Amino acid sequence: MTTTVALLFGGRSGEHGISCITAGGVLGAIDREKYHVIAVGVTREGRYVQVSDDPADWTLVDGRAPEVSGDGPEVLLPAVRHSAGEPIELRVIRDGRVEPLARIDAVFPLLHGSYGEDGTIQGALDLLDVPYVGSGVLASAMSMDKATTKLVLTTAGLTCAPGHVVHQDHWEQQSRSVMRHLRESYPLPWFVKPSRAGSSLGVTRVGREEELEPALREAFAEDPKVLIEQAVAGREVECGVLQGADGGPPRTTLPGEVRVGEDLEFYDYGSKYFGKGTIDIEIPAKLPDRVLEEVRHVSAAAFEALGLEGLARVDVFVTPENTVIVNEVNTMPGFTPYSMFPVLWQNMGVDYTALITDLVEQALARRIGLR
Numbered sequence: 001m002t003t004t005v006a007l008l009f010g011g012r013s014g015e016h017g018i019s020c021i022t023a024g025g026v027l028g029a030i031d032r033e034k035y036h037v038i039a040v041g042v043t044r045e046g047r048y049v050q051v052s053d054d055p056a057d058w059t060l061v062d063g064r065a066p067e068v069s070g071d072g073p074e075v076l077l078p079a080v081r082h083s084a085g086e087p088i089e090l091r092v093i094r095d096g097r098v099e100p101l102a103r104i105d106a107v108f109p110l111l112h113g114s115y116g117e118d119g120t121i122q123g124a125l126d127l128l129d130v131p132y133v134g135s136g137v138l139a140s141a142m143s144m145d146k147a148t149t150k151l152v153l154t155t156a157g158l159t160c161a162p163g164h165v166v167h168q169d170h171w172e173q174q175s176r177s178v179m180r181h182l183r184e185s186y187p188l189p190w191f192v193k194p195s196r197a198g199s200s201l202g203v204t205r206v207g208r209e210e211e212l213e214p215a216l217r218e219a220f221a222e223d224p225k226v227l228i229e230q231a232v233a234g235r236e237v238e239c240g241v242l243q244g245a246d247g248g249p250p251r252t253t254l255p256g257e258v259r260v261g262e263d264l265e266f267y268d269y270g271s272k273y274f275g276k277g278t279i280d281i282e283i284p285a286k287l288p289d290r291v292l293e294e295v296r297h298v299s300a301a302a303f304e305a306l307g308l309e310g311l312a313r314v315d316v317f318v319t320p321e322n323t324v325i326v327n328e329v330n331t332m333p334g335f336t337p338y339s340m341f342p343v344l345w346q347n348m349g350v351d352y353t354a355l356i357t358d359l360v361e362q363a364l365a366r367r368i369g370l371r
Helices: 016-029 120-127 137-144 146-155 168-185 209-220 269-273 289-305 340-347 352-365
Strands: 003-010 035-042 048-050 074-076 088-094 097-104 106-109 163-167 190-194 204-206 225-230 235-242 256-260 279-282 311-318 324-330
Touching: 003 016, 003 097, 003 352, 016 035, 016 352, 035 097, 048 074, 106 120, 106 352, 120 137, 137 146, 146 163, 146 225, 146 289, 146 324, 163 168, 168 209, 168 225, 190 209, 204 209, 209 225, 235 289, 235 340, 256 340, 289 311, 289 324, 311 340, 340 352
Parallel strands: 003 035, 003 106
Antiparallel strands: 035 048, 074 088, 088 097, 163 225, 190 204, 190 225, 235 256, 235 311, 256 279, 311 324
């Protein structure tokens, strides 16, 4: 029997367009003989609508990302939790009538950022006992919050960049004391990051103290909780992680390196997705074998410390002394055919279609209920 999978993408975050591009990649590669696919878009306002499952409709056009328009029939989630092992009934409102859409076996939430990667959609699906790809509520929420991620990982004995959390209301009332603390504790340059946003949205490198105020304004536009980190002198290295098979340890890739050209300050949103500046991706990274293995070890340890499931991309810095410092953990990393996570696994002999199949089968086999 064919398994029916609902791809869920778009969403309310600033990464809406990137999510749609990701969906286009998955729609073009998922094994259609093995899986029947239902494409469900989430508008920027949060409406669920049935959309085209043609990958050509979800690609960049003239440098612009696609968007879920909301013109399709509205999709209704089940009103009550389903019986374990039974498909989930999705319905649509069409011409003023509620009609059956499909009976689905699992959801693949391709949502990046807030209202999707942060535990919110996971909670909604858990309420209905719907199997889905990726980590559960707590693990997703912790990993989405960069400050919380650092607390968990440092408690687990892993090294993270030094930093300080600033809330918008505290900055507005106590900016002088915050600045004094930063000046005394963390040498410049600093990186200012929204604590709960992805794809480097709202991230700014600050080289002089007078640059902090506008950098914080940009970050606060994404999140009222901001992380200010001391810059790390090191190479940017990324490692793909998959949940272990049959209860085994996490599986990791050989790490890849992001080499940023002199025309960029850092690997930002524009360079990640829209061809800004000079970026060179090297897989595997040209590091000593023992350092490559240490990156893999740290990545697997981070995956386990955060209680992750399914997949993650762990981003680290490797210092000139070959110390591995965790930067971020992404529970729904960029997932187009050309994104780092699938390319890392391609290098390990797991092609894009096989990677999608692995993740869906993990979701179907996982325990339903509290995660």
